Amino acid sequence: MVPTPITALGVALAVLTAAGPAAPPAFAASGTIKIGVPVPLSGSYASAGEDILNGAKLAAEHINANGGVLGKNIEIVAEDDACDAQSAVQAAQKLIDNGVVAVAGGYCSSAALPEVTPLRRAGIAYVLDASTNPKLTEMGYPNVLRVIGRDDEQGPFAADFMANFLNAKRAAVINDNTTYAKGLADATVKALKGYHVEVVYDNAITPGQMDYTPVLTRVSSLKPDVTYYTGYFSEAGLMVKEAKQINMPGRFMGGDATNSPVLLKTAGPAADGMLITTAPLAQFLSGAKGYVAEYEKQFHAPPGPYSVYEYDSIGVVAQAIKDAGSDKPSAIIEALHKIKDYNGLTGSITFNKNGDRTRAVYIVIEVKNDQFVPFARLNDNGKWELMKQ
């Protein structure tokens, strides 16, 4: 889940910053291989974009230290998409004009979607690190690939967890009727039925209200073993608090859009024990321990939720260039689809025919003493195991 705001200020800044560093295209073309990174570098989500860009820089540094690809160094070309459709199209166009051979990045799905069109026309690959809207890869364009899970993959994962880890017999699923939340709820309910878990409640609330106790009272009376809310963090914070107020039976769970400090602040101690399904943060990935340390040392900040996925995005692009033996954009696209079991920090990466990652990684985290801590994951044999905290 990635939010989708439109900030006028952001657009203005984007235009200003875009006008600033006019790249000298004539000289840089020969010695390096350019990979474009469109991310928000202005506006509300600038910090997320900064994290992702840092992940890309770290990846390029490592690749170049190991001899680069095809004897050339990787050069990261960043462009500000401001998490806004209009700036995003301009950013994509600038990357194309700048001579990038592939693009790896993106944050907001609403910016990534319009970026696809100019990139597809130019025949350039776009590897997404953070944008989870299913539509991006459903459009059937071979140049779009993604190393992170999709919103409609999280539902089956959550259902598996409820059925096989929590051993739930009765589940309640609540959404807020937004595209993302409804999609996640529908996918979860469908998968729950496959596990023969009885779905005792499947309905939507109106977001923006304060009091959800009537709905929760109804859900309580149905005695669910687990209640899964697929909407956003602000309502989730109120609901988990109100659920405790009315002593709702069973565990309260949320989708990845509830993974926010606002939830902790709103619910306070009432959030303790809440479970959330989400893509793992870098610090929870066993393969990324060295990455977290190096990132923090170099950038003096935690790596954020998506930078490690960007690191792997750049990694697969470099691998594809090596495999193709060429930095021709069309050859890269072809090679990307042939990548098999690329050993990334976020796990093994293979793409299906849509360009989605075959085994998307999700984990379950728990709220404990006002913090998110890792809780459970599926191991390589498809069995659930507790994670070390």
Add this chain to the structure above:
Amino acid sequence: MDIFAQLLIQGLTIGSFYALVALGYTMVYGIIRLINFAHGDLFMVGAFVGWSVLTPLIGARLHWGLAVLAALAASTLFTGALGVFVDRAAYQPLLNAPRLSILITALGVSLALENSVLIIYGPGFSTYPHILSNAGFPIGAAHISWAQLGIIGSSLVLMLALYVFVHRTYVGTAMRALAVDQDAARLMGINVERVIQLTFFIGSALAAVAGVMEGVYYTQINFFMGFLLGLRAFTAAVLGGIGNIPGAMAGGILIGLLEAFFSGYLSSQWTDVFVFGILIAVLTVKPTGLFGERVVERM
């Protein structure tokens, strides 16, 4: 488990907020025939002023009861004064202009207030300190917390006090006179501008009380919180008969109960359809609302 009693308590709690805010809509409409679209945002400003006062006081380990009282006092005074200022700056100059102009102005005030808070406090959520426990006592199969009792009780007391004020005092009589005929009231020696300002002050102060109570009880506030609640409260005022004070109280409680029972017993995603459907049905049968005395102006 029978959930009737529990839903009743929840409906009354929700309805108390609607009723307190509905009073402001109905008082202003009663006096100057203006649907004050900015009223929901005054509620929101009230919540933010309360937050600004309460958070440092709780941080300084003041007793929470005193801190809430201080926040209520500061918030009602500030928001009341803001209501008066809005009236002076935006509405009074247009009192004799076509109704549409003043209505559009109200929308403008609403946007101005929302964006001011957005700039000052930021676009995210602010959180009240967690000071209320869930302690209370059982009523049959249901549980009512002291906080819920406090919300329902204090809004009832405020509504009764307002009713007595409007119907038993000299100033209240002046308000009612103004509602009937402004020019005649002026001829009787009533200071029309002053009475209108007082009306705005009281309506805004009641919204501020609701705002602070909402913040303390639900803990989460943001600059857009006045929109949905304002809409529901306005509906409550119309349902009860806009311009009528007992009507606004009854309408607020009724909408709260309908919302709770409908989402508790039937389908929560259809609640809005149902609640607003009831509104349409009532207005079709009785265009003046449940308690209304005069026909709502067509817009």
